[in-house]
Amino acid sequence: MLSARGLRKRYGGHLAVRSLTLDIEPGRIVGLVGNNGAGKTTTIKMLTGLLEPTEGAVRVGPDGGEDPLHARVRQNLGYLPEDSPLYDDMTPLGYLAYFGALYGLDRRACAERARRLLGRLRLEERHWSMAIGKLSKGSARKVALARCLLHDPGLVILDEPRSGLDPATQHVLDSFLLELRAEGKAILLSAHDLDQVERVCDRVLVMDHGDVVLDGTIQELHGMGGPVEYRVRATVPFPGSRPDGTDHVRHMESWGDVEACLEAVRDAGGRVVDLGSESPRLADVLQRLVEE
Amino acid sequence: MRNALRLAVEEARRQGRRFDRRTLLLMVTVGLATGAIVAVFPPPAPSPETALFTVEADPASPWLPAAAADDRIRVLEGQGQAFASGEALLLLSPEDVFYRGDSEASKAALEVLEQAVRRWIDARLRAEDDLDAAFPLTITLVFEPRTVDVAAVGPGQPEPEPDGGEAPGTGGEGPGEEPTPEPEVDVLEEAEPTGAIQRDLRPEEVEPPFPIRSLLLTFAYVLPAGLLAQVHASNLHAERVRHRGVLLLSAPLRSFDVLVGKSLPSLGLTVVIAAVVTVALGAGLLGFLASLSFLLFLFALTTFLAVLARSPRELSLLQVAATTLLNAFLFLPAMFPSLPPVAFLSPVHVVATGIRGEAVGLGQFLYATLPLSLGAFALGAVAVGMTREELLFSVRSGTARLLDALGAVSTRRWSLLLAGVLVVPFVFVAQLLVFVLAAVLSLEAALGIFLGLSIVVEEVAKGAVVWAGRRPGKDLPTTPLSPTTLGLLAGVGFWVGEKSYLVLTLVGFEDLPFAREALAVLGTGPGLVGITVPVFLHAATALLMAHGAARGRGWLAATFLAAVVLHAAYNYVLLGRFL
Numbered sequence: 001m002l003s004a005r006g007l008r009k010r011y012g013g014h015l016a017v018r019s020l021t022l023d024i025e026p027g028r029i030v031g032l033v034g035n036n037g038a039g040k041t042t043t044i045k046m047l048t049g050l051l052e053p054t055e056g057a058v059r060v061g062p063d064g065g066e067d068p069l070h071a072r073v074r075q076n077l078g079y080l081p082e083d084s085p086l087y088d089d090m091t092p093l094g095y096l097a098y099f100g101a102l103y104g105l106d107r108r109a110c111a112e113r114a115r116r117l118l119g120r121l122r123l124e125e126r127h128w129s130m131a132i133g134k135l136s137k138g139s140a141r142k143v144a145l146a147r148c149l150l151h152d153p154g155l156v157i158l159d160e161p162r163s164g165l166d167p168a169t170q171h172v173l174d175s176f177l178l179e180l181r182a183e184g185k186a187i188l189l190s191a192h193d194l195d196q197v198e199r200v201c202d203r204v205l206v207m208d209h210g211d212v213v214l215d216g217t218i219q220e221l222h223g224m225g226g227p228v229e230y231r232v233r234a235t236v237p238f239p240g241s242r243p244d245g246t247d248h249v250r251h252m253e254s255w256g257d258v259e260a261c262l263e264a265v266r267d268a269g270g271r272v273v274d275l276g277s278e279s280p281r282l283a284d285v286l287q288r289l290v291e292e
Numbered sequence: 293m294r295n296a297l298r299l300a301v302e303e304a305r306r307q308g309r310r311f312d313r314r315t316l317l318l319m320v321t322v323g324l325a326t327g328a329i330v331a332v333f334p335p336p337a338p339s340p341e342t343a344l345f346t347v348e349a350d351p352a353s354p355w356l357p358a359a360a361a362d363d364r365i366r367v368l369e370g371q372g373q374a375f376a377s378g379e380a381l382l383l384l385s386p387e388d389v390f391y392r393g394d395s396e397a398s399k400a401a402l403e404v405l406e407q408a409v410r411r412w413i414d415a416r417l418r419a420e421d422d423l424d425a426a427f428p429l430t431i432t433l434v435f436e437p438r439t440v441d442v443a444a445v446g447p448g449q450p451e452p453e454p455d456g457g458e459a460p461g462t463g464g465e466g467p468g469e470e471p472t473p474e475p476e477v478d479v480l481e482e483a484e485p486t487g488a489i490q491r492d493l494r495p496e497e498v499e500p501p502f503p504i505r506s507l508l509l510t511f512a513y514v515l516p517a518g519l520l521a522q523v524h525a526s527n528l529h530a531e532r533v534r535h536r537g538v539l540l541l542s543a544p545l546r547s548f549d550v551l552v553g554k555s556l557p558s559l560g561l562t563v564v565i566a567a568v569v570t571v572a573l574g575a576g577l578l579g580f581l582a583s584l585s586f587l588l589f590l591f592a593l594t595t596f597l598a599v600l601a602r603s604p605r606e607l608s609l610l611q612v613a614a615t616t617l618l619n620a621f622l623f624l625p626a627m628f629p630s631l632p633p634v635a636f637l638s639p640v641h642v643v644a645t646g647i648r649g650e651a652v653g654l655g656q657f658l659y660a661t662l663p664l665s666l667g668a669f670a671l672g673a674v675a676v677g678m679t680r681e682e683l684l685f686s687v688r689s690g691t692a693r694l695l696d697a698l699g700a701v702s703t704r705r706w707s708l709l710l711a712g713v714l715v716v717p718f719v720f721v722a723q724l725l726v727f728v729l730a731a732v733l734s735l736e737a738a739l740g741i742f743l744g745l746s747i748v749v750e751e752v753a754k755g756a757v758v759w760a761g762r763r764p765g766k767d768l769p770t771t772p773l774s775p776t777t778l779g780l781l782a783g784v785g786f787w788v789g790e791k792s793y794l795v796l797t798l799v800g801f802e803d804l805p806f807a808r809e810a811l812a813v814l815g816t817g818p819g820l821v822g823i824t825v826p827v828f829l830h831a832a833t834a835l836l837m838a839h840g841a842a843r844g845r846g847w848l849a850a851t852f853l854a855a856v857v858l859h860a861a862y863n864y865v866l867l868g869r870f871l
Contacts (some may be wrong), residue, residue, distance in 0.1 A: 045681060049542070050542055050681040074542060077542070085534045089309070099539070102299060102302065102540075104298075104544075217774070
């Protein structure tokens with residue numbers, strides 16, 4: 001659906017993006033993460049055709065695709081900028097009708113789709129005909145998201161879609177993204193919230209100072225976080241344990257060590273009260289990678 | 293264009309929904325202001341009530357037809373009674389024209405009569421089939437100021453004209469021979485207490501009896517257009533400062549569609565108002581088309597400023613400065629209708645002429661409207677060039693973004709050549725503005741300032757093209773051209789634009805002696821040399837600056853100064869020899 005090769009963007013003497021290669025397939029959500037100034041927004045603007053790359057090329061669509069600088073390519077592209085100011089004096093339905101016309105949608109079909117989208121995003125019906133300026137930030141964000149999906153694009157690029165949303169609405173958004181993936185849309189999601197990325201993304205690109213420092217699936221990233229850590233808690237002391245309240249605890253990385261601990265507790269006449277394992281959180285993995 | 297229209301329709305709908313009391317108040321204000329202008333200054337109809345000057349004419353006077361054909365003159369038939377009573381400012385007898393030397397109004401009437409006679413004679417000659425026979429000679433009149441001691445002129449003696457000639461336009465004998473009027477009113481010049489009358493006219497003393505009514509009526513076009521352009525600029529600027537424009541730029545629209553679509557509703561309304569005003573004032577088709585040239589320029593200018601300014605405050609400052617200069621350019625030349633090459637610098641003069649029901653030649657129309665029309669096109673192209681994410685929402689200085697925009701529309705060789713051509717209207721407008729503003733000084737000072745600043749303006753224009761072609765910062769991807777190619781394209785483009793406009797000017801005023809002579813010379817060897825040689829000057833100075841620009845700003849500044857010196861030396865040596 002989208003293929004970018006060797007993207008590079010220079011602003012005067014500053015290299016915002018060094019070299020970025022990326023593919024997004026239909027039915028997949030790719031996360032783009034990194035600290036502020038990492039080059040995420042510049043990358044997104046190049047992918048949407050808003051910025052012309054200094055080097056490299058972006059292609060959208062099947063059979064080699066076309067440059068997103070062409071207006072007709074954008075017909076199949078839905079873009080939600082991080083800061084998405086709307087026309088405060090318009091109503092959500094009027095606003096969506098305005099953009100629907102720009103995308104060449106039939107007025108009646110557009111109104112029908114607008115209502116369906118606003119419903120799916122759980123924007124209260126009484127808000128549909130209110131001035132956008134009177135809506136809460138979260139409700140306005142839902143309208144912006146509906147605009148981005150109004151023309152049923154195959155490729156959706158979202159820059160910080162959770163920005164300004166309350167936890168309940170964030171949950172609605174995540175569910176909605178998974179529904180879109182199930183519908184076969186190719187989605188690029190730029191986010192600061194790594195838990196969201198871990199929950200909904202299939203693949204993640206980590207950017208730092210204009211470079212892609214990591215590109216892999218969620219499973220691969222978990223693997224990079226180090227081995228699984230086992231934890232044994234018992235009522236009696238055993239080799240390598242330390243007191244923790246009335247119990248004794250030991251953390252270890254080898255299953256063989258776990259078996260030896262279990263045997264030692266049993267020999268001492270004690271009882272194992274907890275045996276568990278912990279995988280490293282993706283957020284910790286990414287943070288460590290960026291710091292390195 | 294379909295997308296632009298689609299956006300225009302949606303934008304008109306959106307604006308329509310925003311129709312509130314404030315909008316209503318604005319529209320009523322505009323309507324009242326426009327109506328007030330038309331009501332207070334109704335179009336001058338050729339009727340005795342609206343004519344400015346009353347003259348008394350003997351039916352046998354040869355000046356009667358010319359006077360009667362001029363809307364500004366009200367003719368009373370008679371042999372001197374109205375003149376004697378003071379009702380008439382002039383007396384046209386079968387042999388002479390009489391005026392009052394002690395009356396400024398009478399002198400002004402005399403000048404208007406002179407213009408009327410010239411127009412009448414010109415109109416009759418132009419109606420001839422054989423124009424060469426109609427205009428066989430060119431006579432250049434040079435008026436030398438001189439002082440006449442009228443104390444030496446005795447009563448009843450033939451009295452010479454104070455400025456050394458006969459009453460202008462009369463072509464007759466001295467006015468001292470009149471027998472009819474009463475002695476107390478038949479005073480052509482009264483002696484000052486000093487016994488001498490000094491008439492040494494300087495430009496600032498010239499008070500042309502310009503058609504103020506028709507000129508004021510043109511405000512009926514400018515006023516609503518100015519207000520609508522302001523509103524349009526604010527709306528467009530809001531798309532910028534709040535980054536809403538990003539959504540339009542990521543939609544399936546080109547930058548052209550976005551700008552045109554956003555502008556069309558206001559511009560369309562302005563054109564409709566202009567059409568209504570044209571009908572109300574009877575300015576005619578050419579008047580309407582001429583009004584479109586400056587209305588389009590105004591809209592292109594405000595659109596350009598809206599995408600250039602970084603804040604509403606900056607937009608306001610730029611708009612005030614730009615519209616003040618534009619209004620000076622539109623109205624100052626039009627105040628000199630007796631000097632057609634000056635008056636027709638402004639399309640407002642075409643409109644005012646149309647309101648008076650007078651004819652305008654096609655060449656004069658093009659001469660008056662083409663610079664602003666091309667300027668509007670060029671400004672629009674640059675504004676479209678700036679309507680891209682990295683320029684529209686950039687916090688870089690306006691100059692840097694302007695140069696980037698020029699560069700953005702000059703990505704190929706032919707477009708760079710075109711950029712060289714398109715800066716020419718701005719150069720002319722700037723030069724004409726300098727000329728108009730400097731004209732209040734003495735002629736020598738005005739000429740000196742004009743010639744000096746003209747060189748600077750031309751080199752700045754070429755320098756801007758080569759600097760833009762070099763693309764400072766390289767933010768926008770482009771195919772770099774060598775400095776030599778860049779300089780040659782910019783210089784040759786400028787020359788093409790400059791000489792095309794020169795030829796247009798001469799064709800537009802071929803009725804005037806200087807234009808006929810120049811056109812005749814153009815067809816000859818020296819004429820072709822004269823029009824060709826400047827290409828070397830423009831190419832050389834642009835080449836110089838292109839190589840300077842390739843090395844950085846400091847070098848560009850140095851080569852710019854060198855280009856100005858080279859240009860001045862060229863003017864001094866070559867033009868000084870030919871002129």
